[in-house]
Amino acid sequence: MRTEITDDPEAFWSLAREFLFADPVLHGVLITNVDLRRSGAVTDPAPATYLAVRADSGAVVGAAMRTPPQAIWLSAMPTHAVEAATRALLDSCPDASGVTGVDPGAALFAKEWERRTGAVAHPRLRERIHRLDAVTPPRPVPGHWRPARPADRDLLIEWTGGFEVDAAVSPTAHPTSGETTEAAAEKERARYGVRVDLRVSEGRAWLWEDDGPASYVGATRRHGGIVRIAPVYTPRGRRGNGYASALVAAVSQAALDAGARACSLFTDLANPTSNKIYAAVGYRPVRDVTVYDFVPTGPRP
Structure with a gap:
């Protein structure tokens, strides 16, 4: 596994676009946020960090972004790619406040961050991604x-x-x-x-x-x-x-x-x-996502 880090949304788009669009429902948050920054519609108070994880074959198998002060957003990725992603992001944004992502990858990332930093990764929120292919009309309401x-x-x-x-x-x-x-x-x-x-x-x-x-x-x-x-x-x-x-x-x-x-x-x-x-x-469950906060516990002995 090797990682590539950039603060340029256009460069990240070139790296990760094919991977992200292989599942635009699962990776929708990454896609929309990078698009807004590529187009200049949204700017950040501090440089963003974008990560792509490549397998030995060269194919991108994982991605992440962090736009301060937001937490890291982690794509779905193979479990063996998580350690490389954690290591790279800890080097690039050690002050990250947390991570949000699809489990089990997000849980593994949080555990690896704990191991390397001594912080406690607290699971604050669990969400579910849903998909709709056809609308079931709801009951009529006034207005x-x-x-x-x-x-x-x-x-x-x-x-x-x-x-x-x-x-x-x-x-x-x-x-x-x-x-x-x-x-x-x-x-x-x-x-x-x-x-x-x-x-x-x-x-x-x-x-x-x-x-x-x-x-x-x-x-x-x-x-x-x-x-x-x-x-x-x-x-x-x-x-x-x-x-x-x-x-x-x-x-x-x-x-x-x-x-x-x-x-x-x-x-x-x-x-x-x-x-x-x-x-x-008409919305149906796709995958679950967990939001983890990194809570510092002071320097490790």
Whole structure:
């Protein structure tokens, strides 16, 4: 096994594209995030790290990325490739806050990181990747769906923040040295704003309306025939009315009608409600993903 590391998304795309598109549902997060950086639609406050793992034959058998302050995102890969990936990423980004990936590879990576650093890898969140090939229409609910507009920007930024808190997939913004809490929060809001503006400008954000906005769904660009649905957010006062089910079904059907082969989304395994409602509109389990936090324990004796 050998590894190749770069901070250039274009170089990584050339290295790993064939591997990633062999399973665009499983590798959708890597594909969409690298695409956004290749196109210049998203920039990072610090250089990203991209990794490809090659077998002795030269074929890429694994990939990973880390965009500070996010955790490492690890693709599915053979177990014998995990040690090489861990070693390379520990050299390149020893301050990584954690790893997210498909098990058993993510679990092996976390264990190897523990062994090499003395940190504790805490499994914070378990998710499931789902795939939809055909929509099962949900029960009718009051209201209608519509594309989000620039005038919805402040609401969508607020709801994006609500989604990230509920989903618990991203680190909470903490002030850096010399930075106020308000400045850290504003920086986070600006990060949400970039994504909201892009989704709205490209027609990839929708609202369900019932006496005002009731639910929000976004989607990725189509890659390898797959559209990933995210985020999905309904504010607490509007939950339990079927708005998210109706909107996810409508957006998924629109993606299929526009040429997508399938749609995908992630659910929190600890939330039986979301797993149930997405299954009801046609989403089927693919693989499970675990989010590990690396918790330092001080220097090893």
